[in-house]
Amino acid sequence: xxxIHLAAAAATALALSACETATPYxxxxxxxxxxxxxxxxxxxxxxxxSFSGNSVTSRETVERYLLxxxxxxxxxxxxxxxxxxxxxxxxxxxxxxxxxVYGAGWGGGYWGPRWRLYRHGYWGYWDPWMGQxxxxxxxxxxxxxxxxxxxxxxxxxxxRRAFDAHQVIEHLGPSIQRPSA
Numbered sequence: 007x008x009x010i011h012l013a014a015a016a017a018t019a020l021a022l023s024a025c026e027t028a029t030p031y032x033x034x035x036x037x038x039x040x041x042x043x044x045x046x047x048x049x050x051x052x053x054x055x056s057f058s059g060n061s062v063t064s065r066e067t068v069e070r071y072l073l074x075x076x077x078x079x080x081x082x083x084x085x086x087x088x089x090x091x092x093x094x095x096x097x098x099x100x101x102x103x104x105x106x107v108y109g110a111g112w113g114g115g116y117w118g119p120r121w122r123l124y125r126h127g128y129w130g131y132w133d134p135w136m137g138q139x140x141x142x143x144x145x146x147x148x149x150x151x152x153x154x155x156x157x158x159x160x161x162x163x164x165x166r167r168a169f170d171a172h173q174v175i176e177h178l179g180p181s182i183q184r185p186s187a
Contacts, residue, residue: 028063030185031071037185041147043075048153052091053079056151065148069095072150074182077174080156087161089168093152102143 029041036042041058048054057072072093080088161168 026060026062028067028183029059031074031182032185034058043071045075045079051083051085051156052153053156054151054153055079056149058149059147061145061147063148065095065097065150068148068150070178070181072152073169073174074178076152076154077169077171077178080154080171081175083156084158085156085171086158087168087170088154088156089162089165090152091155091167093150093167095148095150097146097148099144099146102145 032042034042034044040060043057045055055076059068
């Protein structure tokens with residue numbers, strides 16, 4: 007009977023984890039998932055651009071969406087290329103623990119403390135000699151940001167930080183996941 011409850015709990019956890027999806031390419035603060043892009047004008051042709059992902063959005067995706075947003079913004083404002091004057095990716099990692107222990111007492115037939123617990127639909131016991139009574143989950147979120155300077159005409163030759171906005175849109179566009187309607 008205990009195995010049936012354990013299997014049901016595992017299936018429920020799997021179903022709930024499948025509900026969360028990676029942050030799509032969207033403005034920050036919209037849609038059903040957390041994260042998205044934002045940009046702020048500093049000067050006429052200088053902006054800060056950022057993209058924040060949720061806990062299931064990879065670092066690669068966050069950095070790709072940042073470049074795509076910079077290119078999109080560049081073209082929308084009538085420029086042809088942009089230079090990433092300052093670009094970095096921040097990683098925020100948090101560790102959560104969920105205790106199993108819901109009651110305490112002296113175990114039947116054992117010398118020493120023993121706790122009775124209820125978790126995921128079944129009752130069990132824990133004592134200090136059994137090991138860790140917690141589920142530990144590590145959650146990592148990435149935010150990529152850049153300060154960009156935009157220009158018109160061909161991009162500066164030999165500048166490794168300069169990007170042709172037309173080519174960025176062309177090459178990255180097919181990999182951009184937009185929110186579902």
